[in-house]
Amino acid sequence: MYKKIIAFSVAVVMLVACTTVPITGRRQLNLVSDAQMQSLSYDAYNQFLKENKLSRDAQATAMVKRAGQRIQRAVEQYMAANGLSQELQGFEWEFNLIEDDQVNAWAMAGGKTVVYTGILPVAQNETGLAVIMGHEIAHAIAKHGNERMSQQLAQQFGGQTLSALAGAQPGTAQNLVMAVYGAGSQLGLLKYGRTQESEADRLGLIFMAMAGYNPEEAVSFWKRMEAKGGGQAPPEFLSTHPSAGTRQADLQKHMPEALKYYKR
Ligand SMILES: [Zn+2]
Structure with a gap:
């Protein structure tokens, strides 16, 4: 009897x-x-x-906001076209450029995005920036943060629910949110998994293409980024977005699909 109840409960949890x-x-x-x-x-x-300083470079800030808003519109169009608009419920999109030498960028649940000035030389231009922002926003749209939060709760916090943890240890819950989005915190940087990276590459290419940026630029952006990985202090961005060595092949594989969305 109890076994049945437990099996039923597990099934319900899985379903939900x-x-x-x-x-x-x-x-x-x-x-x-x-x-x-x-x-x-x-x-x-x-x-x-x-706790951080917004960039005072008006031109670069405008570029980050413009690229972000173009990708936001692309995501909204894509989700609407696929009957998935409810997935964007509660989104409060925001795009900010932070004055910081770290080579990093991230996007949280609800479209809250940050680009660090340190990554701009690798981006080189607005299309390179769109590669980064498309990829980060893709992680958020694919709910990789939720997924990693679920794993962390199971592995580190004895299967507590997020609301229980947030109620008992609000600071820890906030640090955990930062960590699962690769934003860094006292809990360190968490790497995205290989499947998550591949998904973010595919979705990111589509979103940037729909936003009017040439997705083929992603190939050279990632070559520039990975060239920076050889030194003593690899960029934060590469620590959280590891390359399995198959990134270039993955990009090429997904390119024909993305190019269908790109109007020259
Ligand atoms: Zn990634």
């Missing part, structure tokens, strides 16, 4: 917790809701903005 990644269709296990992830992300993002 399984979501599908847009475009790739992969089933993923999410134990945290979008609303929870957004609410924690918004707090963490505001805290981050308080």
Whole structure:
């Protein structure tokens, strides 16, 4: 009897917790809701903005906001065309350029995005920037943060729910949110997995193409980024977005699909 009840409960949890990644269709296990992830992300993002300096370079800031808004519109179009607009519920998109030498960028649940000035030389131009922002936003759209949060709760916090953790240890919950989005925190930097990287590459190419940026530029951007990985201090961006050595092949594989969305 008890066994049956337990089996039934597990089945219900699995049913509630399984979501599908847009475009790739992969089933993923999410134990945290979008609303929870957004609410924690918004707090963490505001805290981050308080503790860091916005860039005073008006031109570069405008470029980050423009590329971000173009990709936002592309995502909204894509989701609407595929009957997935409800996935963007509660989004409060925001794009900021931070004055910081770190080679890094990230996007949290709800579209809260940060680019560091340190990554701009690798981006080289607005299309290179769109590669980075498309990739980061793709991680957020594919709910990789929720997925990693679920894993961390299971592995490090004894399977507590996110609301229990946030209630008991709000600081830890906020640090965990920063860590799962590759934003860095006292909990360090968490790497995205190989499947997540491949998904973000594919979705990112499509989003940048729909936004009017040539996706073929992604190939040279990642070559420039990976060339920076040979030194003693590899860029933060490469620590959180590891390359399995198959990135170039993956980009080439997904390119024909992305190019269908690109109007020259
Ligand atoms: Zn990535």
